[in-house]
Amino acid sequence: MRLPTWLTQHLAALRVLLVFTVLLGLAYPLAMVGVARLPGLNGRAEGSLVEGADGRVVGSRLIGQLFTDADGNPIPAYFQSRPSAAGDGYDPTSTAASNLGPESVLDTLATNPDDATRSLLTQVCSRSKAVGDLEGVDGRRPFCTPDGVGAVLAVFHRDGLTGPVTRAVSVNQACPATPFITDYQGVTVECAQPGQDYSGGVVTPIRGDAPAEPVVPADAVTASGSGLDPHISPTYARLQVPRVARERGVDPAAVQRLVKEHTTGRALGFMGEPAVNVLELNIALDRQFPVRG
Structure with a gap:
């Protein structure tokens, strides 16, 4: 018995739907999850999370944050980030510039x-x-x-x-x-x-x-386009070294070495500018030179 043309067309469409559902709705997502679990990629796939000196997750190396007290004043023992126009500061749900x-x-x-x-x-x-x-x-x-x-x-x-x-x-x-x-x-x-x-x-x-x-x-007085930039310039970091060293009671040269260790160069050797990840630098400070009680 030959099926009507309209029914044949609908059955073909249903088969195509099922095939692409399996491929794109199941196989492809599972393959991406598997790739994301490969060594070297799993951390990035999970948000590039960073643990603090006490082992707890304190943020992401991709998103900046403020190092201020409850009143919004800078905490002197920490390196300060650049300004942010995202919400009340580094709010990932309100990423924006001032325009x-x-x-x-x-x-x-x-x-x-x-x-x-x-x-x-x-x-x-x-x-x-x-x-x-x-x-x-x-x-x-x-x-x-x-x-x-x-x-x-x-x-x-x-x-x-x-x-x-x-x-x-x-x-x-x-x-x-x-x-x-x-x-x-x-x-x-x-x-x-x-x-x-x-x-x-x-x-x-x-x-x-x-x-x-x-x-x-300039990066100490202007916000980034996203409002989430986790980096500052080496120049701004060096400007903060004497204060941070004084607050932690350590040699400024030791703090400057940490800054150098956490300074990344230009991408591919020629794109962008050298930068310092503020969160990672402050975590390294807490591990090596804890704040005096």
């Missing part, structure tokens, strides 16, 4: 702190000052005020964009703050009043007298 670019130099001032926003320039300035204070080095950067905000004026001219200066406002310093410079082209600089519109002025960043090459490196 702020080099033209983000004006803060939004408000009497209610929840309504205020900081420009990328002010974020960089405040972070650089904080790192400088923590490490005991010069945290100044070009276009930053001594109190850690963007050194930007709104300059008003008599004829709009040209002519003599009639007014100058330090737009990122809310009153009653003292402006970072007293006068600009013969006009007294004012502090900014929250809620006031200064869009009629010419945005004028002021470089200041900060060194051309800041002591605090």
Whole structure:
């Protein structure tokens, strides 16, 4: 007995469905699980987890984390990671960047702190000052005020964009703050009043007298694109060595050797930059130089 054409077609489709279900739904996943269990690959397949000095899993070498106390202050005995824009910091469920670019130099001032926003320039300035204070080095950067905000004026001219200066406002310093410079082209600089519109002025960043090459490196004041970067530059790591060594009561040279041991070179010898995995470095510190009680 010959089956109807429509039934034959449906049976062929069912056979194809069953074959591909077995191949792609069972065989292929099981094969990948088997490959992931091979020596050298099993750790990566399980998330590249890292155990701390006490043998407990403390994180992944692929995802950075903060080394701060309950109040968000850096723990001095540990190397600090770079800033993170992912959630409250290194949140894998909120991986993101700030999406702020080099033209983000004006803060939004408000009497209610929840309504205020900081420009990328002010974020960089405040972070650089904080790192400088923590490490005991010069945290100044070009276009930053001594109190850690963007050194930007709104300059008003008599004829709009040209002519003599009639007014100058330090737009990122809310009153009653003292402006970072007293006068600009013969006009007294004012502090900014929250809620006031200064869009009629010419945005004028002021470089200041900060060194051309800041002591605090760029990765100490900027977040990565993912917000999860587990690495810092060797330059930033070296900057932290004296503090970490002092807090742990060890020779800075010994801490510097650990930094060198945990520094990876460029991929394939030419891609990227050398980097230091902060989590692995801090675990090595706890194993070799435990924090004094």
